[in-house]
Amino acid sequence: MTTVRQPLDPEADPRVKAVFDDIRATRKTDFVNNLWRTLAFDPTLLENTWAEVKGLMAVPTQLDPLVKEMLYVAVSIANGCGYCVHSHTAAARAKGMTDAQHAELLAIVSLAGKTNHLATGLQVPIDLVFDAGASN
Amino acid sequence: MTTVRQPLDPEADPRVKAVFDDIRATRKTDFVNNLWRTLAFDPTLLENTWAEVKGLMAVPTQLDPLVKEMLYVAVSIANGCGYCVHSHTAAARAKGMTDAQHAELLAIVSLAGKTNHLATGLQVPIDLVFDAGASN
Amino acid sequence: MTTVRQPLDPEADPRVKAVFDDIRATRKTDFVNNLWRTLAFDPTLLENTWAEVKGLMAVPTQLDPLVKEMLYVAVSIANGCGYCVHSHTAAARAKGMTDAQHAELLAIVSLAGKTNHLATGLQVPIDLVFDAGASN
Amino acid sequence: MTTVRQPLDPEADPRVKAVFDDIRATRKTDFVNNLWRTLAFDPTLLENTWAEVKGLMAVPTQLDPLVKEMLYVAVSIANGCGYCVHSHTAAARAKGMTDAQHAELLAIVSLAGKTNHLATGLQVPIDLVFDAGASN
Amino acid sequence: MTTVRQPLDPEADPRVKAVFDDIRATRKTDFVNNLWRTLAFDPTLLENTWAEVKGLMAVPTQLDPLVKEMLYVAVSIANGCGYCVHSHTAAARAKGMTDAQHAELLAIVSLAGKTNHLATGLQVPIDLVFDAGASN
Amino acid sequence: MTTVRQPLDPEADPRVKAVFDDIRATRKTDFVNNLWRTLAFDPTLLENTWAEVKGLMAVPTQLDPLVKEMLYVAVSIANGCGYCVHSHTAAARAKGMTDAQHAELLAIVSLAGKTNHLATGLQVPIDLVFDAGASN
Numbered sequence: 001m002t003t004v005r006q007p008l009d010p011e012a013d014p015r016v017k018a019v020f021d022d023i024r025a026t027r028k029t030d031f032v033n034n035l036w037r038t039l040a041f042d043p044t045l046l047e048n049t050w051a052e053v054k055g056l057m058a059v060p061t062q063l064d065p066l067v068k069e070m071l072y073v074a075v076s077i078a079n080g081c082g083y084c085v086h087s088h089t090a091a092a093r094a095k096g097m098t099d100a101q102h103a104e105l106l107a108i109v110s111l112a113g114k115t116n117h118l119a120t121g122l123q124v125p126i127d128l129v130f131d132a133g134a135s136n
Numbered sequence: 137m138t139t140v141r142q143p144l145d146p147e148a149d150p151r152v153k154a155v156f157d158d159i160r161a162t163r164k165t166d167f168v169n170n171l172w173r174t175l176a177f178d179p180t181l182l183e184n185t186w187a188e189v190k191g192l193m194a195v196p197t198q199l200d201p202l203v204k205e206m207l208y209v210a211v212s213i214a215n216g217c218g219y220c221v222h223s224h225t226a227a228a229r230a231k232g233m234t235d236a237q238h239a240e241l242l243a244i245v246s247l248a249g250k251t252n253h254l255a256t257g258l259q260v261p262i263d264l265v266f267d268a269g270a271s272n
Numbered sequence: 273m274t275t276v277r278q279p280l281d282p283e284a285d286p287r288v289k290a291v292f293d294d295i296r297a298t299r300k301t302d303f304v305n306n307l308w309r310t311l312a313f314d315p316t317l318l319e320n321t322w323a324e325v326k327g328l329m330a331v332p333t334q335l336d337p338l339v340k341e342m343l344y345v346a347v348s349i350a351n352g353c354g355y356c357v358h359s360h361t362a363a364a365r366a367k368g369m370t371d372a373q374h375a376e377l378l379a380i381v382s383l384a385g386k387t388n389h390l391a392t393g394l395q396v397p398i399d400l401v402f403d404a405g406a407s408n
Numbered sequence: 409m410t411t412v413r414q415p416l417d418p419e420a421d422p423r424v425k426a427v428f429d430d431i432r433a434t435r436k437t438d439f440v441n442n443l444w445r446t447l448a449f450d451p452t453l454l455e456n457t458w459a460e461v462k463g464l465m466a467v468p469t470q471l472d473p474l475v476k477e478m479l480y481v482a483v484s485i486a487n488g489c490g491y492c493v494h495s496h497t498a499a500a501r502a503k504g505m506t507d508a509q510h511a512e513l514l515a516i517v518s519l520a521g522k523t524n525h526l527a528t529g530l531q532v533p534i535d536l537v538f539d540a541g542a543s544n
Numbered sequence: 545m546t547t548v549r550q551p552l553d554p555e556a557d558p559r560v561k562a563v564f565d566d567i568r569a570t571r572k573t574d575f576v577n578n579l580w581r582t583l584a585f586d587p588t589l590l591e592n593t594w595a596e597v598k599g600l601m602a603v604p605t606q607l608d609p610l611v612k613e614m615l616y617v618a619v620s621i622a623n624g625c626g627y628c629v630h631s632h633t634a635a636a637r638a639k640g641m642t643d644a645q646h647a648e649l650l651a652i653v654s655l656a657g658k659t660n661h662l663a664t665g666l667q668v669p670i671d672l673v674f675d676a677g678a679s680n
Numbered sequence: 681m682t683t684v685r686q687p688l689d690p691e692a693d694p695r696v697k698a699v700f701d702d703i704r705a706t707r708k709t710d711f712v713n714n715l716w717r718t719l720a721f722d723p724t725l726l727e728n729t730w731a732e733v734k735g736l737m738a739v740p741t742q743l744d745p746l747v748k749e750m751l752y753v754a755v756s757i758a759n760g761c762g763y764c765v766h767s768h769t770a771a772a773r774a775k776g777m778t779d780a781q782h783a784e785l786l787a788i789v790s791l792a793g794k795t796n797h798l799a800t801g802l803q804v805p806i807d808l809v810f811d812a813g814a815s816n
Contacts, residue, residue, distance in 0.1 A: 078214030486622030
């Protein structure tokens with residue numbers, strides 16, 4: 001059940017094929033997951049989304065690759081995106097996340113969810129010392 | 137503006153004083169931020185919350201202390217908790233987060249926010265290979 | 273899997289039948305979708321909900337019917353309501369939304385999701401000129 | 409800072425005055441809070457919103473008045489609506505909520521926030537016995 | 545489909561068995577639902593989560609047991625956690641929630657959802673009288 | 681109060697100046713709002729974000745410019761981003777949104793918020809006819 005028609009043969013479109021080829025080459029796998037297959041209904045949206053994800057998640061940057069995937073999982077949980085939780089947990093595991101690290105990730109995310117609700121329920125005023133601009 | 141009455145002299149209550157003392161000792165600072173000062177309206181809630189936060193965030197665990205704070209920031213942003221975004225960004229910075237790391241954290245969180253919306257809008261079906269239980 | 277018991281023969285209740293008849297007449301179709309069939313467990317909640325949806329979405333108002341459906345889809349995505357994303361995307365398509373418009377809708381919703389996370393992460397102060405009340 | 413212009417003298421409009429008079433009479437107070445003063449920019453939206461809130465929250469129904477306010481607070485916290493958290497916490501207190509009940513409300517809401525994140529992070533499959541429809 | 549491997553025979557681990565036994569004894573049922581079966585992948589996370597849920601939801605406290613479950617349902621709906629909506633609605637029903645109470649719960653939660661969006665869209669300033677701290 | 685240090689003289693950096701100049705030229709105004717002034721702490725994040733917003737919101741596309749701003753407002757409300765609600769409501773007004781259109785926008789967004797909560801609370805199963813892929 002999707003809200004758009006997935007093309008039956010998406011790679012018949014050369015723009016789609018180019019993106020799928022790059023996904024396979026970048027990730028060193030034959031598998032192209034459903035997000036990209038579904039985005040293939042609009043080649044421009046597919047190209048832009050892949051370019052952005054690749055540029056941040058699939059190349060060396062400031063942060064460690066596994067840390068980046070765990071951050072992605074954390075946001076996806078808080079936003080309640082089931083598909084994204086699955087795909088980025090799988091990616092984190094592929095990058096070496098152990099069961100113990102996974103359990104701790106879930107413990108932190110759920111504790112943050114808890115204190116987020118607490119601070120919002122209390123309407124805690126922001127401490128002036130937290131203002132990064134103040135030290136300017 | 138809070139939804140509860142902050143005690144004027146919270147440390148007059150020995151249970152509150154014990155928690156505040158532990159916060160100061162654990163964090164090696166005289167500063168006790170407003171979340172704890174506000175929670176002081178109910179010593180039990182204060183004790184339980186601090187015990188849980190301390191046990192996960194203030195002691196050595198699987199994950200690096202800075203990574204833990206960045207995960208906390210990520211969830212707090214997705215949940216829209218302004219107080220929590222401020223307090224945990226300050227904590228991350230105190231643990232060494234550079235401006236470049238902060239910028240990358242924000243780039244990942246906002247990209248995740250973007251693709252979360254995209255996957256939800258498309259109602260992408262979950263790939264069977266993502267099922268961790270399947271490999272059991 | 274629902275959290276309430278859908279009546280086996282909901283239209284045996286004349287109040288439910290009256291709402292279902294109005295849905296069919298208003299939408300010029302025999303199809304009554306699951307939201308209404310599930311709400312039939314409580315005729316008052318069914319009547320009130322349909323009256324409100326009909327009064328805003330099924331009659332001519334300030335905004336174009338297709339625009340109204342796209343706004344409904346946008347909110348439903350941000351709130352992570354899979355059922356609502358499906359039903360209102362189908363309604364938008366029935367009102368003429370093309371694939372290109374759908375792709376642009378998703379691009380805007382996901383970009384808004386992205387900059388929402390960014391502004392929250394930065395805790396950007398609101399510019400005084402944005403205050404509509406100020407020009408009063 | 410609001411996104412609409414609050415009328416300087418809202419009660420100059422007889423439709424607004426009628427709603428404000430009903431709010432004062434229903435709540436037995438001279439105070440009309442900012443939500444209604446802001447909604448006064450559009451008398452129809454004001455009338456509809458007040459009629460709905462009054463019909464559910466200000467008249468005797470199945471649930472206890474204080475329970476209804478606590479449910480409203482719970483949803484408002486989870487949705488991150490600071491204004492609503494404040495106004496409905498004040499209403500709950502006016503209906504007799506004690507500090508101990510408030511603390512327990514916050515404990516439940518934040519624990520629910522925690523296990524919501526946990527279940528979403530684990531992507532727990534729904535137990536078949538939870539299907540209310542199944543027992544039909 | 546879960547993001548972790550559920551142990552095939554979770555009670556082979558004595559720590560898991562102890563928690564499951566306590567769940568069965570506390571709830572007076574042989575049934576252990578999937579949240580706990582899934583959490584069994586990490587005995588510490590399982591123990592901590594059950595201890596917290598039991599301590600607040602399964603023992604007498606300030607609030608009525610049914611009210612506590614309805615608050616849990618309310619938060620779970622607002623957070624979009626399908627699993628939690630199902631499990632806590634079933635729990636509320638087991639504690640005596642009638643169809644009429646369920647309908648009213650849904651009416652309040654959805655009305656709160658509505659006015660939360662309205663107050664956020666209007667950016668209503670918080671009335672000074674709502675400040676609980678002010679009366680200190 | 682921001683979480684990053686806004687540069688005192690952001691346009692001393694030629695990359696920041698180039699973006700600010702383009703914002704002013706594109707919008708035909710001298711005013712550069714705080715989102716961009718805050719993003720100036722990281723020129724790359726500033727450049728990427730502006731390029732993306734400009735490419736979708738400031739050039740002619742499939743959808744009407746006012747409709748695009750209203751969609752942005754809708755998502756920002758649902759995500760609870762106060763800054764974004766303010767900035768995009770101001771932008772919609774600059775593009776001609778009347779008070780009556782604004783009131784209807786808020787009515788739709790809040791009704792969607794309401795039925796989103798209702799559908800999630802009921803856990804309504806998705807009607808098979810909504811599957812766009814089925815008609816492939």
